[in-house]
Amino acid sequence: MENDDVILKVENLSKQxxxxxVGTGTISHDFNRFLARIRGKEDPYLKIGESNDRASKGNSxxxxxxxxxxxxxxxxxxxxxxxxxxxxxxxxxxxxxxxxGPTTGSIKSKGRIASLLEVGTGFHPEMTGKENIxxxxxxxxxxxxxxxSKLDEIVSFSGxxxxxxxxxxxxxxxxxxxxxxxxxxxLEPDILVVDEVLAVGDAEFQKKAIGKMQDISGKDGRTVxxxxxxxxxxxxxxxxxxxxxxxxxxxxGPTDLGIKKYLSSSKENKVYVGNPSTEIPKFIKIDVLTSLxxxxxxxxxxxxxxxxxxxxxxxxxxxxxxxxxxxxxxxIVHIWNIDSEKNISRDKGNYKFNCNINSPKLYMxxxxxxxxxxxxxxxxxxxxxxxxxxxxIEMMKLKRNDYKWESGSCKYLExxxxxxxxx
Numbered sequence: 001m002e003n004d005d006v007i008l009k010v011e012n013l014s015k016q017x018x019x020x021x022v023g024t025g026t027i028s029h030d031f032n033r034f035l036a037r038i039r040g041k042e043d044p045y046l047k048i049g050e051s052n053d054r055a056s057k058g059n060s061x062x063x064x065x066x067x068x069x070x071x072x073x074x075x076x077x078x079x080x081x082x083x084x085x086x087x088x089x090x091x092x093x094x095x096x097x098x099x100x101g102p103t104t105g106s107i108k109s110k111g112r113i114a115s116l117l118e119v120g121t122g123f124h125p126e127m128t129g130k131e132n133i134x135x136x137x138x139x140x141x142x143x144x145x146x147x148x149s150k151l152d153e154i155v156s157f158s159g160x161x162x163x164x165x166x167x168x169x170x171x172x173x174x175x176x177x178x179x180x181x182x183x184x185x186x187l188e189p190d191i192l193v194v195d196e197v198l199a200v201g202d203a204e205f206q207k208k209a210i211g212k213m214q215d216i217s218g219k220d221g222r223t224v225x226x227x228x229x230x231x232x233x234x235x236x237x238x239x240x241x242x243x244x245x246x247x248x249x250x251x252x253g254p255t256d257l258g259i260k261k262y263l264s265s266s267k268e269n270k271v272y273v274g275n276p277s278t279e280i281p282k283f284i285k286i287d288v289l290t291s292l293x294x295x296x297x298x299x300x301x302x303x304x305x306x307x308x309x310x311x312x313x314x315x316x317x318x319x320x321x322x323x324x325x326x327x328x329x330x331x332i333v334h335i336w337n338i339d340s341e342k343n344i345s346r347d348k349g350n351y352k353f354n355c356n357i358n359s360p361k362l363y364m365x366x367x368x369x370x371x372x373x374x375x376x377x378x379x380x381x382x383x384x385x386x387x388x389x390x391x392x393i394e395m396m397k398l399k400r401n402d403y404k405w406e407s408g409s410c411k412y413l414e415x416x417x418x419x420x421x422x423x
Contacts, residue, residue: 013105111190125169
């Protein structure tokens with residue numbers, strides 16, 4: 001690595017698996033590979049194989065979990081790795097952590113790598129929490145004295161003081177994650193690799209862990225590779241992301257653009273269509289009517305959102321509500337209609353609910369709908385749909401034509417007036 005600031009460099013990294021087998025699966029394939037190797041030729045099975053699209057049936061028994069991955073990470077940088085399930089994120093982290101080896105390509109790194117890939121990774125179940133702290137430290141190449149100096153800090157951060165002398169096999173999954181993260185984060189690795197496991201912890205611990213990762217990168221100048229499906233955590237913690245799709249790099253660059261690309265690629269159709277139930281109320285259609293084609297809506301013009309609902313039986317206390325979500329899945333607006341407030345009883349059948357927002361104040365950006373159907377008295381939820389009816393707000397008809405409206409400067413524009421008096 002020529003650049004001293006680059007602590008990790010991945011070049012042409014690929015990983016191939018043969019489906020349904022361990023290794024190549026047959027003696028003939030192993031023999032063919034052996035012959036190619038002693039002749040100084042390329043592995044013949046690297047020329048075949050399909051991309052890792054888990055949703056479609058393939059013709060080849062070989063699949064590329066990763067294909068030609070290239071990126072580099074600088075010292076002190078927090079890199080987010082995002083993508084759908086099956087995109088290759090965990091395979092990439094396992095290779096970076098030396099849990100498994102690449103089929104082709106190389107990884108060049110400087111310093112120690114600590115990994116938190118699965119719940120309790122690297123823990124011996126029969127050993128106590130304290131013994132596992134020393135075991136993990138020794139694996140990282142630390143002396144007993146170095147580990148001892150960090151012990152109290154690790155135990156305090158994990159919140160497992162009462163159980164630190166108890167075998168790890170008796171820990172809950174949340175306790176294992178707390179202790180594993182505390183060990184990985186406090187034993188001063190040069191590169192910390194964190195997979196989705198933080199999702200197992202509670203909200204308080206997730207906030208605490210994100211704060212610690214910010215300290216590791218900011219104050220200590222260490223590098224963090226962070227995989228998550230929580231775009232809010234990714235947006236808070238990282239400035240750069242790698243987006244994987246079907247085992248290949250689909251995007252590398254600023255986090256905000258990467259999140260938008262990821263969310264736009266995973267969006268559902270504009271019109272949501274659901275299936276009726278014989279037992280409970282269900283959404284059977286949700287449609288957002290925008291002022292322009294292609295789901296584009298002009299700021300300030302009337303926005304209509306249509307819901308079609310099926311009631312399989314007579315229904316009292318029906319409550320329909322929905323949120324308008326921004327591109328990071330944050331709820332911006334919440335609107336509802338509750339039958340119990342008007343003593344309405346609805347017979348069996350299909351109903352259309354049309355909600356008109358006469359002058360929406362949503363700032364320009366991408367939005368979607370999250371819908372709820374429930375019983376307002378029993379507090380019982382019947383149906384829930386998320387991130388449907390995607391639409392985009394544009395600022396085409398505002399009076400200030402000379403002003404360049406920057407995306408991301410706010411979420412909502414409010415009506416206001418000024419009163420100015422000279423003293």
